[in-house]
Each structure stands twice: as structure tokens, then as C-alpha cells.
Amino acid sequence: MKIIRALVMNRPINLGWRVYSVSLAALLLAACIFKPTLTMNRPVFRYLLVIDITQSMNANDYQQEGFPTDRLGFVKASIRQALEYLPCGSEVGLGLFTTRNSQVLFEPLEICEHFPLIADVLEHIDWRMAWAADSHIARGLFTGLREAAVRGKDTRLVFFTDGQQFPPESDPPPFDGQPGAMAGIVVGVGGAQAVPIPRLDKENRPIGFWEYVDLRDYLPPSAIPTDGSRLYLTRLDEANLNHLATITGLNYHRLEKPEDLTLALLAKDLASEHRIAVDIRWTLALMALLLLLLTRFNPLKRKIPFLI
Amino acid sequence: MNLAFAQPWGLLLGLFAIIPLIKSGQKPISYSSLVLLPEDRLSFWLDLALRILASLTALLIVLGMAGPYLKEQWVDKIGSGAHIVLLVDRSSSMNENFSGTYLGGTSSESKSAIASRLLAEFVERRKQDLFAVVTFSAAPIYVLPLTQDHEAVRSAILALGGRGHGITNIAPGLAMALEHFSGKPVTGSRIVLLVSDGAARMEPEIAESLRQIFHDEQAALYWIYLRNPKGGKLTEAPKNANESTSPEYYLHQYFESLGIPYQAFEADNPKALQDAIAIVESLENRPLVYQEKLPRQDLSGRCYGAALICLLVLLAFQTLEVKAWNL
Numbered sequence: 001m002k003i004i005r006a007l008v009m010n011r012p013i014n015l016g017w018r019v020y021s022v023s024l025a026a027l028l029l030a031a032c033i034f035k036p037t038l039t040m041n042r043p044v045f046r047y048l049l050v051i052d053i054t055q056s057m058n059a060n061d062y063q064q065e066g067f068p069t070d071r072l073g074f075v076k077a078s079i080r081q082a083l084e085y086l087p088c089g090s091e092v093g094l095g096l097f098t099t100r101n102s103q104v105l106f107e108p109l110e111i112c113e114h115f116p117l118i119a120d121v122l123e124h125i126d127w128r129m130a131w132a133a134d135s136h137i138a139r140g141l142f143t144g145l146r147e148a149a150v151r152g153k154d155t156r157l158v159f160f161t162d163g164q165q166f167p168p169e170s171d172p173p174p175f176d177g178q179p180g181a182m183a184g185i186v187v188g189v190g191g192a193q194a195v196p197i198p199r200l201d202k203e204n205r206p207i208g209f210w211e212y213v214d215l216r217d218y219l220p221p222s223a224i225p226t227d228g229s230r231l232y233l234t235r236l237d238e239a240n241l242n243h244l245a246t247i248t249g250l251n252y253h254r255l256e257k258p259e260d261l262t263l264a265l266l267a268k269d270l271a272s273e274h275r276i277a278v279d280i281r282w283t284l285a286l287m288a289l290l291l292l293l294l295t296r297f298n299p300l301k302r303k304i305p306f307l308i
Numbered sequence: 309m310n311l312a313f314a315q316p317w318g319l320l321l322g323l324f325a326i327i328p329l330i331k332s333g334q335k336p337i338s339y340s341s342l343v344l345l346p347e348d349r350l351s352f353w354l355d356l357a358l359r360i361l362a363s364l365t366a367l368l369i370v371l372g373m374a375g376p377y378l379k380e381q382w383v384d385k386i387g388s389g390a391h392i393v394l395l396v397d398r399s400s401s402m403n404e405n406f407s408g409t410y411l412g413g414t415s416s417e418s419k420s421a422i423a424s425r426l427l428a429e430f431v432e433r434r435k436q437d438l439f440a441v442v443t444f445s446a447a448p449i450y451v452l453p454l455t456q457d458h459e460a461v462r463s464a465i466l467a468l469g470g471r472g473h474g475i476t477n478i479a480p481g482l483a484m485a486l487e488h489f490s491g492k493p494v495t496g497s498r499i500v501l502l503v504s505d506g507a508a509r510m511e512p513e514i515a516e517s518l519r520q521i522f523h524d525e526q527a528a529l530y531w532i533y534l535r536n537p538k539g540g541k542l543t544e545a546p547k548n549a550n551e552s553t554s555p556e557y558y559l560h561q562y563f564e565s566l567g568i569p570y571q572a573f574e575a576d577n578p579k580a581l582q583d584a585i586a587i588v589e590s591l592e593n594r595p596l597v598y599q600e601k602l603p604r605q606d607l608s609g610r611c612y613g614a615a616l617i618c619l620l621v622l623l624a625f626q627t628l629e630v631k632a633w634n635l
Contacts, residue, residue, distance in 0.1 A: 285372050289324065
């Protein structure tokens, strides 16, 4: 009315700052209806997680509240936890390593949308899926790198193993790829203390431990101890894994706490930048809210005389 | 409850909505004596209504910022389709082409690469089916549970094209494939689609227990046998046949004896494989209760819209405010 009157009477329009403030808020809200977005670069990760499922991974050398004691179980639980912290848009594929090869179960999948499925498959990974029982760590890692390379340069290989070579190899194969061509992490699993390897039957029931007697056909005579020790022991072969990480140009991480694995997987140097459209409606809405609230305080308030 | 918030913490800002109730922000105007003014009930109610309106606007803005959405919902539908477990051979011989020549790990002509490609197309056409994936060589590998997440199924099938390792051991693979059905209600036809280029001898006890499980789970079996053109046929008994030299023939006999819906397809070239998949496709179109996913629905836009309407009403009243007794 005032505007009309002002126009009719040809007076200057003076609506006051409160009207302008609320008008601006209305404009901001109107903008929100058109779903404004801002294109931003966000770090995301594309991982191929390859897990050693040879029998030494059944050894029990983890003691952590609420986590399995066996290496494979601990790896699975740690990955499960880490997956929850990877930003949406990141992709994860799972693979298995045994004998000389890494085999991919599925191509990397976006984790937020497919989380339940990825978690289910991870849960089902089992040493009994091994297609043979040897473990040639270096060859497995190299094939893992090849599998990752096939899936694009921004695919990072994360290779979980205790480094337990079986049968022992005096001459490790040379790495014929280019060091550092693919990025990723070799994750050392297990403890520094040698522990026995459980023997499990097909139903996963323990039937003792692996002994030298069982393995003598596969071991060179030099590998069989003469001091009468019976049990074939395993420990994390960190020297070998460090060496393999160095020659391939991967990072090395020793798995001690699941939280540390999460941090290692969130490392900036493994992230790739993806352009994504970020919803900015909430920032506009917040400004509108503040503008509205601002009009409820009158900074020009004077002491009013004659107030009863 | 179907309603959820993307940023529930944002709702805390809703406390600010109290401010407009307490403060109107209107400029006070001096008047010589308020006592002289008559009590105006209309003004009182109008003032209260405007305060509530402003508070409501603030609430709606905050609600929008918290990102309310209707969760994705699964709706039961009836269509035609099936629950299909893809049981795929990943033994080292799958790296060869149909004539048995090894082609190297990444060849697109290997049996595994062709099977992978054709199965991916098959899955692509079967939008309503549920798929599970089991691969096997010496031991079975659990790749995917029965799921309608076709993107995941596709990613698992594409991975099948890679290099395989180890020998062919079918029985444990079949057992794992059938496990995918166990404990689930039968809501449509159940199929194990076995794709392999060979077979292996089966222990009699295992053969017997598999027979039982096939019956218990009411599953049908289709076997796409990727045959070397020079190799033996499933239907012709080889000379001097025994289970170790021609296990395929015996496996076929065993499958036929199971008393379940069973059909074998011999494919000795990519075209034959494609035809076999087409036949399986035409066979399995029985009614099926399946679920369709309705995507999550963002409601914050509506909140902002409602807030805008309230704000415009407020604005209209604000322009009417009197700042001084004389303009």
C-alpha cells in the first residue's frame, strides 16, 4: 500500500532495511528451488583389495577386543571398518590371492550404493576358496598389480598378506613392471612372533597344526630344522614385504590396528580427484534464515519514554 | 519410518525459530500515552499470527537444510523372471579358445572372455531376475549373493573375463550354488546356470547329497558345456568310456538322472553359446514375485518452497508496517 501511495504521491520509497533483508531472504529461497550446485573437486578412492587366503592367514596372532584373532578374520574386519569411512563416490573391488595369482571377484563398485553387497562378499571370503595351496608372494603381488593396471591407472592395489612364502624360494622373481607405475599399499598382516599354523578340515574344524612332517615333500632339506622342532611356524615377513613394496613402488603398511588401516586407505596420495556437483542449497538457506532472524532484532531501538 | 534426514544435526538450528516468537523486530513508535489507546484485539491476534508465521518460516528453512527425504522403497511386483545362480568355471582351460589354443591372459577370444561378454548381455536383458554368482575351479568361490543389484552382477561378470587358475571341480561349486537358495522362500523359478568347459569325477556320496539338495531347493539346472569341437559329445557314449577319461558324458548322465528340470547345451563356438543363452532365456519366463526399488525422494525443495510462500506473506505485511505516525 505504502509503495502504491509513494508512487501515487511521487514520494521517495523508503521501505526500511527490514523489508530489503526479508526480500533478499526470499530471493535466496527462490534460488534454492532450482537446485543450485557447485562443481567441486573431491578426493575419492578406487581400490582393488586383494587378500591372501593361503593357510598361514589362519594363524592366530591378533589380540584386539571385538576383532577376530586370526589374520584373515582380522583383515576382513579391518577392511569392513575402513569401508565405512571411505567417502561416497569411492569404488572398491575385491580379489583373492593364492599360489601365484591374484583373481578379481568383481570390478570396483561404488561403495555407498553397493555397501551391503560388498560387505556380504567380504564376509564370505574364506581360505577354502583357494584353488591351490602354495603361496608365491612376489608373483601374487605382481599379478595383483597387473589386474589393477587393467582397471585403470587410478586404481590402487591394496595387497594383504603375511609374506609367508611357501614353499620357500631362494631366488625371488624380478619385477618386470615399472616401479611406481601403479600406486597402492602392501599391507603386512600378522605378528613378529612366530606362531603355529592351524590345520582346519573342510568344515573349518581345527585338526591340529601344520608340522614339518606334513610338509617335508614340499620343503627343501635345508628348510627342515635339525633341532627337533615339530611345528611349522609363521610370522610376518616384514623384510620381504618391505623389499617388495620398494621395488614395485607401493607404500608399506603394517596392520596392527583397524583404525590405522582406515587412515592408510584415506591417505591423500592415494586419492584421485573427481569433479562432483555439490548441493549448495543449505548455504543459501542458512543465509536466508540469518537474514530473517536479523529482522527480528531492532538495532535502532531507543529507550521509549512514557512506557508503562 | 520412511522419512529420514541427510543432515539430522541441522534440525538443532530449529531452536532459532523461538526468536521470531519473542521478538517482532518492529520499530517501536513513541506515543504520548498508551493508556489512551483502546485495546485492539484484532491487532493483538494479527501480531501473534505474524510471529507464528515468521517462526514457521524459520522452521521450514531449517527443515529444508536438514535434508529430509523419503527412503528408497522396495515395492513387490509380479512379473516374469527367475532366481538364477550363475555357476561359472574359472579353471585354467577357460583361458583357451574353443579349439583349445591358449591365448594369454587378456585375450578377448578366450572362452572365459566370450562367456563373460555374453553373460553380461544376458543379465542386461533380464532386469527382473535376481542373480547370484559363484565361480569355481579347484574350489568354489562365493562372488555375489542373490541380488537384484544388476550393476554389481555386471561387475562380477566382467571380472570373469580375467585369467582363471586351477582344475575343474564341479561338485563343491554346485553345492555352493544351491546354498544360495536355502532358507529363502520359493517366490519364482530357481535356476542354476552352469557354464563350464569340462567336468570332473564326482564322489558317489557327494553325488547323492547333491541330488537331495536339488530336490529340497526345487532348483532347475542348465548346463552350458563349452566343448572343444574335437572333444566328445555329451550324448554319445565314448568308446572305452570311464569316468576319468570322459567325465563330461558321465556328469550329463548323472544330471539327467536327478529327476529335476535339466537341460544341457553344447557350445563349441561363440554363436552356439549365444544361442544356448537365448534358449535358457526363453524357458525361464514364469511368474515371479520380484521387488522394484523406488529411489529415495528428496523433500528439502518442498520445504524451501513452503518457506518461500510464508516469507512472501511476511514480506507483504512488513511493507505495511508503520514506522512513524506521519508518513
